[in-house]
Amino acid sequence: MLDSHRNPFPNASMPALASAAERVYENSGNRPLLDLLSTQPGRILDCGCGAGANARLLSCLGWKVTGITISPAEQCAAAPYCEEVYLADLELGLPPGLGSDYNAVLLSHVLEHLAHPEVLLRALRSVLAPSGVLGVALPNVLFYPNRLRFLLGKFEYTSSGIMDDTHLRFYTFNTGAELLRSSAYRIVRAEADGAFPLWKLRGWLPPSFVGRFNRGASAIWPGLFGLQSLYIAVADS
Numbered sequence: 458m459l460d461s462h463r464n465p466f467p468n469a470s471m472p473a474l475a476s477a478a479e480r481v482y483e484n485s486g487n488r489p490l491l492d493l494l495s496t497q498p499g500r501i502l503d504c505g506c507g508a509g510a511n512a513r514l515l516s517c518l519g520w521k522v523t524g525i526t527i528s529p530a531e532q533c534a535a536a537p538y539c540e541e542v543y544l545a546d547l548e549l550g551l552p553p554g555l556g557s558d559y560n561a562v563l564l565s566h567v568l569e570h571l572a573h574p575e576v577l578l579r580a581l582r583s584v585l586a587p588s589g590v591l592g593v594a595l596p597n598v599l600f601y602p603n604r605l606r607f608l609l610g611k612f613e614y615t616s617s618g619i620m621d622d623t624h625l626r627f628y629t630f631n632t633g634a635e636l637l638r639s640s641a642y643r644i645v646r647a648e649a650d651g652a653f654p655l656w657k658l659r660g661w662l663p664p665s666f667v668g669r670f671n672r673g674a675s676a677i678w679p680g681l682f683g684l685q686s687l688y689i690a691v692a693d694s
Contacts, residue, residue, distance in 0.1 A: 499560030505567035509535030578640035649683025
């Protein structure tokens, strides 16, 4: 599995049956996705900002962050790293007064929580600057440990991770890309971030080698070894 500091999935601090609005999603940020944002720092909209992990990293890089969350506790936690944090249910659309001309919009492990993600994706076109980019991370439901569980007849929800019990949709590397294309976006970069099953060998090999091996395996077989699918897209004219 991925090293803990690179794990993009948040750990829910509330019981598994708590609603999304009652949870506080905290992690160390999704660096693999943020590294794909090649644009110069500007204004960025962090949809589903959680407790502000990505906002903290972005603000350190010079971005001016606006966050959106459904959780009042997350709103308070993310506030120190954002210019403003809106409290809103993205299933119902974007909050009023959000503004426009964002240089980037971030959707890190958000769309799988929505019943109709295509509605949000189309609405976000109106707040992107003409040269703005959309950064999306989605969990890959066919990551190899999940495939093994499915083969054994196991389909069980958990309090976090790929099978988070607040996920309403499940995506593969290919269907995640199709969601963006069908929502009027053109993908300019797509890659997987994951790991190859080295098991006990991982502890004996140099970390640099393990990293290169993981990246190579995820590039060749993104649907198998990708823990998360990463996309950079622009609005399709």
